Amino acid sequence: MSASDSVPRVGVWLIGARGSVATTVVAGCAAMTAGLHPPTGLVTETPPFAGSGLPALSALVFGGHDTVDCPLPKRAEALAAGGVLPHGLPAAVSAELTVAEREIRPGGPLPGDTRTEEDLIAAFAADIRSFVRRGRLARAVVVNVASTEPAPTGEALPPSSLYAAAALRAGCPYVNFTPSTGLHHAALARPAETSGLPHAGRDGKTGQTLLRSVLGPMFTQRALTVRAWSGTNLLGGGDGASLADPAAAAAKNAGKERVLADTLAGTPEGEVHIDDVPALGDWKTAWDHIAFDGFLGTRMILQTTWQGCDSALAAPLVLDLARLTARAHERGLSGPLGELGFYFKDPVGPGPSGLGEQYTELLGFARRLRAQPAEGGPGGGRSGTPAHGCGAGEQQ
Amino acid sequence: MSASDSVPRVGVWLIGARGSVATTVVAGCAAMTAGLHPPTGLVTETPPFAGSGLPALSALVFGGHDTVDCPLPKRAEALAAGGVLPHGLPAAVSAELTVAEREIRPGGPLPGDTRTEEDLIAAFAADIRSFVRRGRLARAVVVNVASTEPAPTGEALPPSSLYAAAALRAGCPYVNFTPSTGLHHAALARPAETSGLPHAGRDGKTGQTLLRSVLGPMFTQRALTVRAWSGTNLLGGGDGASLADPAAAAAKNAGKERVLADTLAGTPEGEVHIDDVPALGDWKTAWDHIAFDGFLGTRMILQTTWQGCDSALAAPLVLDLARLTARAHERGLSGPLGELGFYFKDPVGPGPSGLGEQYTELLGFARRLRAQPAEGGPGGGRSGTPAHGCGAGEQQ
Amino acid sequence: MSASDSVPRVGVWLIGARGSVATTVVAGCAAMTAGLHPPTGLVTETPPFAGSGLPALSALVFGGHDTVDCPLPKRAEALAAGGVLPHGLPAAVSAELTVAEREIRPGGPLPGDTRTEEDLIAAFAADIRSFVRRGRLARAVVVNVASTEPAPTGEALPPSSLYAAAALRAGCPYVNFTPSTGLHHAALARPAETSGLPHAGRDGKTGQTLLRSVLGPMFTQRALTVRAWSGTNLLGGGDGASLADPAAAAAKNAGKERVLADTLAGTPEGEVHIDDVPALGDWKTAWDHIAFDGFLGTRMILQTTWQGCDSALAAPLVLDLARLTARAHERGLSGPLGELGFYFKDPVGPGPSGLGEQYTELLGFARRLRAQPAEGGPGGGRSGTPAHGCGAGEQQ
């Protein structure tokens, strides 16, 4: 991971930097850079993205905010003990984990914190700018991978929105990998629009909803009538506990249901449950039961059971998004990146809902990112002069 | 179903005309025409096909070959008793079943039949021509929905190929909805090519393979590595019994495996079993178990269980194919209709393997079928002069 | 069903007499008596019960209370249309359905009913006594098969308890096949005890819990540690709707959890969901996910999916219970019949929780019911002179 000074380095600032997803992102990036593992699950390492000018994995530098103290190397050991990371990996990449750990700053607000929203945003933005400056980074992308927060009830900015506002202020693209509010707050609509920064979200599509986004179109394309689509998710880890909060679960489920509503003709009957089952650790089981009508009203059933590791499903998507969004920033793109709907349950901007069409859009985006070095045309900017360098053109 | 004389009527000649699928096709077409059931499962009744000039359901006339004697109305009663057709439907459409029954001719060869291949082809072709002539049909499409036959071992034409040859000789488009040989025989390659007729096949994609054709691309698009894909099918009915023959099962499985090989990078481990379970009647259960690797080699599992009624899944696709192929014939298209890969496990001609892309191709085909208004009325060609009228330009 | 006058006839008074379960009970009893169907699902028709002196199926006479109006023959037609009853059965047993329909009396209280609890109990008891008298029945058993009611919050008797009190007052044994309160109310403890009547309950064990009662002991006997047992039930019909009420669901789930707590060492993690999915009609799907530890803490998983028809599962058990309880009454048994725990999620009285041991207890009960005609010992009474004839020794 020792990128020479001649290759521009790109920062990835993780909100929730000591969580399972973030730890897997940092450890996994180091493992792939060291050649210990193939890039399974990284869409951006497949051939269609070869010429898109994405930052190399070895050029990524990690830091972030978190409110918990457990250092990354220790957290990685715990994940390895639970089977989420391969045994031996934490030791093999302990240097990189330690480097990232040094770049983690206290998040907030914790109970008792008396700072105003403005104080918090300013402090967070200063942390991010300092990260960029000290690392001599060409740019940094802020990615929210923190636990899902309850849907906000009043006008106050929830924490995810404070961090999102800090990203804007620090001049950094923003990706919301969770169903939390982030930039989706009325108070942030205008700053987001005027920032000239690209942003993406919301709520990474990692398991049950990924499946739904290919099965929904199948039923529709075959003119089969889905009458009821029911689902149960069992998961432990921090995510299970935070989603046991009905308000957080409601936020999550909205995204799941949007996929069905968008890919099927009409919303079928059926509920989605999210159960906290600590015994499952970071492993998630999702059962879906789909009752549909065929020809002449014949009743048929499809059931799916998905058993996956949430962190391992999320981490490569986070790396994909950080690279794509960083490159979009470099190319001068701004506003909601609707072409990244492939990655999200509840995508920003217009776009198709079926995975196949979303993949086609993503390939189009990959082509759009290709450099036209001499021109400086749309999305160009002079070579070597990032359109919106963090630390340079800071919005305040 | 009383199409006035001014609307050209189109024949659907079914090989296996007294089987479950054929009976469901005939009864279902009558039920929809009478407004008893909505066209669930018929892709050709969805908006994108509205302007394609397809023959109306009410314009379809049925006949066919079969080697069994059980008359269609009785067969329909048996299907209703087994829950495949709605109760009351056989009585409601008994007139249409009786009309179709009268158009069924003895198939063959049965054991002891001493006729030569040429004799059989000539006899079958004469049956088809007579059907077209007596019914004053604009054209007829021959569709094979008979039980799967074992893969042929010698040079002799298997029954499915005799019927396919008869279709060519009678000047009719041919659709092979089964994995049997049909036109896929060396001896028929040249006649098919010179016939100027369109044909489609092979092996309708109704359940497990339908699912595989959306799940396979999902894994590939997400860069997840499928290590093993195992499947078990339980089915009763005639299909279960005929597929209990290992040679027939081998023919069927080849199509299923082709979908995986084409949509995944490399062929995964795993077998496919087809069990005859008479207790299940016409209902089929397919269980798939997919072991895949995610980020850093994490092992994950997806399982699917599909419980469907094979006849109800197949019948609307047969109607779709008959309409699309009849219209293709009318528009003068010839040769393998690769754009119908959406319907098949083992499609003729080149084309994508993922369902989404196949659907896109199908929509393109629907546009291609649209009339070119300057040339003649809607449906193209000079009115009343089919491009390749059966009974007129018969190839012999 | 033409029992001659010499064979004593036994009444079955159903609370919820026009519901799915009751309709299936009446139609099914008639079908078996007429020889139209074998007694699948009736434990009391198996050899171990041959000599227990149970009333013949042909000796059973049905009546009951209900608050809905749809007559039994019409209700049976609806069930046949939904696949719950065989097609043709309602017509074949319409005479018996009509006879039972005539014996159904209005239940209550409906909104606006101003009668006191005492009024209602007296009215219900009078209905039952009248049924016994007019039918010249040797005795009658009252069985609650009504929709689950919410757990009561105050001191008022819920409807199920009013009916239970009426059964006691009419001198009839009482069976609670639902999780509703019934006799489990403090105000009924003393009357139940002094009545000298046998009673059984609570909450028929028809599907998911039946499975749990064999799987729980398996884990315990093999010294495997169950860490989490999660379940989701999807069901339509009236039951789905009434259990969508969280209070009713809570009543139901208590029984399910009792089985786990009693058969496993400690209560595992995990929740149980009951979803109302009207599209499923009377069909129920129950998915269970069991995470357990094996040797050296190895994590393993068992999943079960149960797809059944609730009415068809419940009806034979209701007939079993009516026959067993009627005979127990005849033999002079009184109080909670703990040996019937085989049938219940939440059995009255002490007894084992595993199905195997419960079956052993049931076989012992079958032996205990055998007549010792000359003796008149415990549970004896002179032959032909019922110990507690309804209509004779009524408690008031």
Place this chain on the structure above:
Amino acid sequence: MSASDSVPRVGVWLIGARGSVATTVVAGCAAMTAGLHPPTGLVTETPPFAGSGLPALSALVFGGHDTVDCPLPKRAEALAAGGVLPHGLPAAVSAELTVAEREIRPGGPLPGDTRTEEDLIAAFAADIRSFVRRGRLARAVVVNVASTEPAPTGEALPPSSLYAAAALRAGCPYVNFTPSTGLHHAALARPAETSGLPHAGRDGKTGQTLLRSVLGPMFTQRALTVRAWSGTNLLGGGDGASLADPAAAAAKNAGKERVLADTLAGTPEGEVHIDDVPALGDWKTAWDHIAFDGFLGTRMILQTTWQGCDSALAAPLVLDLARLTARAHERGLSGPLGELGFYFKDPVGPGPSGLGEQYTELLGFARRLRAQPAEGGPGGGRSGTPAHGCGAGEQQ
């Protein structure tokens, strides 16, 4: 594991001593003795067995035959890498693995071996006797945990029977944990009978069949008619490969089907498949699909999916059997131990087939093993003087 000289030590001689099961047995016994893991899965460590006089886990000494060379410590590392053993365990118990490794002798016959059956039996018996003598063991039990061999076709003794004969000759009780022939060979019937030694088998009931032995009785006790019971097993490891041999699979399936035939009224339709899926390693997935009829012939379905680690399921049962059989030997029991049917798919001797009744029999056996120190009657023997000490009263 340093049992003092005053406690008699008991040998466990494993056929297939370097396989997954054997390695898990040795490592697991050491781990429990050292207090590293609780005895999950060991039935003999539950309270009902407390007074049965079983040898302590710390008194067990391991050795055996194998034809492969990979030493136990290395094999244990491989199992830990595959998640079968806990990480860190091989290192923690390396001393005990090394001790056992020293007691493993070459098995056979390998291709090219020219020794006669008599030569082989004599050599194997000498190995066992030497193990007992050098270890000053009170006795040793021979347990076959080798890969399943094909069903024998001629009169020659298959390897499993050579080892079984050697056990008899060395005066040791014999347990066949596999479906291989072992003592079930005509030529061994008489020696087994005259040996006066206890023996147990055949084919450990670890997963799918364990489930079947509780589900089969459930259907029977509830008078439900099972129409079809189909199953598919996916497994990698050595077992998957050896069972991909149809002859070996046939041997395995016979046991599975026996459980259904014995617990259900009649043998249902349905097949059992065993697929070799190397990607699954030592993990096994078993899917069962059970079609059954309820009341009035209503069709219902139960499906189960069992995901377990075969070695972890087998190892505690092997320890149980070694302890129980050693104690039976000490108590002078001889012949087939039918009361151990709880552990086997295809038990020796008469006995019930349902797991619940088998457990009851096992508890009776535990009581029977309790010492009656003063008596000396059958099963007694003078205290401290084993009835059939290996190395003393050797049969030759």
